[in-house]
Amino acid sequence: MLNKQGFMELVWNNNVGSLAMKDEGTSERARSNEERLITGLKSNYGYVDHDQADIQFQIVPEIQKEEENSEKDLTLVVPDEHSETGDHHINDFSDSSDNQYYLRNKHDKPKRSRLEIFSDDESEGFTREVPTVTRKGFKRRRSDETVSNKMRKLQKLLPNCHKEDTVSVLDKTIEYMKDLQLQLQVMSIMGMNPYITQATLNFEMHNYLLTVMAMAHGINLANQTTSSPLVPASNWPLPPFSNLSLLHTSNQSLFPTTALPAASSHCLCGLVPCFPSSLDFYSHTMGGKL
Amino acid sequence: MSSRRSSRSRQSGSSRISDDQISDLVTKLQHLIPELRRRRSDKVSASKVLQETCNYIRNLHREVDDLSDRLSELLASTDDDSAEAAIIRSLLNY
Numbered sequence: 001m002l003n004k005q006g007f008m009e010l011v012w013n014n015n016v017g018s019l020a021m022k023d024e025g026t027s028e029r030a031r032s033n034e035e036r037l038i039t040g041l042k043s044n045y046g047y048v049d050h051d052q053a054d055i056q057f058q059i060v061p062e063i064q065k066e067e068e069n070s071e072k073d074l075t076l077v078v079p080d081e082h083s084e085t086g087d088h089h090i091n092d093f094s095d096s097s098d099n100q101y102y103l104r105n106k107h108d109k110p111k112r113s114r115l116e117i118f119s120d121d122e123s124e125g126f127t128r129e130v131p132t133v134t135r136k137g138f139k140r141r142r143s144d145e146t147v148s149n150k151m152r153k154l155q156k157l158l159p160n161c162h163k164e165d166t167v168s169v170l171d172k173t174i175e176y177m178k179d180l181q182l183q184l185q186v187m188s189i190m191g192m193n194p195y196i197t198q199a200t201l202n203f204e205m206h207n208y209l210l211t212v213m214a215m216a217h218g219i220n221l222a223n224q225t226t227s228s229p230l231v232p233a234s235n236w237p238l239p240p241f242s243n244l245s246l247l248h249t250s251n252q253s254l255f256p257t258t259a260l261p262a263a264s265s266h267c268l269c270g271l272v273p274c275f276p277s278s279l280d281f282y283s284h285t286m287g288g289k290l
Numbered sequence: 291m292s293s294r295r296s297s298r299s300r301q302s303g304s305s306r307i308s309d310d311q312i313s314d315l316v317t318k319l320q321h322l323i324p325e326l327r328r329r330r331s332d333k334v335s336a337s338k339v340l341q342e343t344c345n346y347i348r349n350l351h352r353e354v355d356d357l358s359d360r361l362s363e364l365l366a367s368t369d370d371d372s373a374e375a376a377i378i379r380s381l382l383n384y
Contacts, residue, residue, distance in 0.1 A: 143335070143337055146337050147336055147337045147340060150337055150340035150341055150344065151340060153340075153344050154340055154343060154344055154347075157344060157347045157348070157351075166308075166312055167308060167311050167312060167315065170312065170315035170316065170319060171315060173319060173343060173347075174315065174318055174319055174322060176347070177319075177322050177323075177343070177346070177347060177350070178322065180347070180350040180351075180354065181322075181350065183354060183381075184350060184353055184354055184357065186381065187354065187357040187358070187361060187381055188357060190361065190364075190374075190377065190378060190381060191357055191360050191361055191364065209377065209380075209381075212380050212381060
């Protein structure tokens with residue numbers, strides 16, 4: 001909108017004859033406009049980066065046209081580049097040397113038609129990437145906004161995520177979700193089946209349990225020097241299954257099986273929809289990552 | 291003109307890499323979410339995936355909280371020196 005206004009002002013002033021100063025002022029304003037728009041978009045978080053490029057394409061030719069027009073005599077209406085891109089409208093009036101006619105035409109011409117002209121797909125490369133300003137484009141921009149909104153929400157859900165950029169947030173989300181799923185599985189198995197056997201815990205879950213215990217153990221060691229009954233501290237890291245056999249041979253009947261009937265059913269209905277083929281899934285996706 | 295064009299192409303080239311990365315991550319994310327995995331269609335919009343992710347993480351948090359409560363109940367009912375108690379304690383600490 002401002003661009004258009006600036007252009008009109010520029011042309012008008014050309015007529016009067018105070019070209020130089022106004023010219024600089026408007027082109028500068030136009031450029032700052034462009035920058036503001038682009039940086040605004042950037043801070044708006046371009047999820048589909050295409051849009052940023054799009055905006056540049058839309059604005060740059062227009063500014064250029066202003067600059068070129070201001071440089072040349074107004075009777076010389078058509079710059080070469082625009083005839084190359086198939087600017088029919090201006091071509092039509094290129095033979096008319098009447099300034100007023102040209103100006104009126106410029107004033108009357110709606111903005112959209114100019115954009116449509118640029119999207120005419122006639123020359124190589126340049127026009128191919130220029131989008132038409134359609135509802136679809138607006139929709140995409142709006143969905144970008146919602147996406148960035150959701151990214152912010154997601155980031156709030158992640159612990160210790162200080163980076164702002166999309167890739168690291170998504171990365172952390174994936175890691176965190178895997179961790180949570182694993183944690184839930186182990187916890188639910190612990191809750192509903194106190195007899196830990198190697199059949200119920202697969203390799204990743206077992207490793208998870210070990211790392212968790214290692215962490216907790218480290219904290220315990222820092223706080224209290226009494227060694228844990230489970231594993232002597234010098235034994236870390238343990239081989240995966242030695243610890244487990246020790247566990248369920250030492251005290252099998254510690255947990256009453258009726259301890260958590262409600263809990264087990266709860267865990268099941270919480271987990272079964274979440275993990276349709278949990279063990280396969282984990283051995284597939286985790287791939288010994290832990 | 292030509293310099294402007296080349297800089298533009300460079301920019302779009304670098305942004306395409308992160309675009310690819312991002313879409314890759316989004317599909318990964320999608321496969322981690324059971325509701326979207328069950329749908330069996332690859333065409334799920336990014337915003338939908340993110341929305342579902344938020345919901346799913348909240349769900350997981352809730353379940354972890356529930357299970358923590360259960361496990362702490364369980365911990366209270368077992369004797370402190372047992373191996374299971376140690377495991378549960380470490381799970382709850384996490």
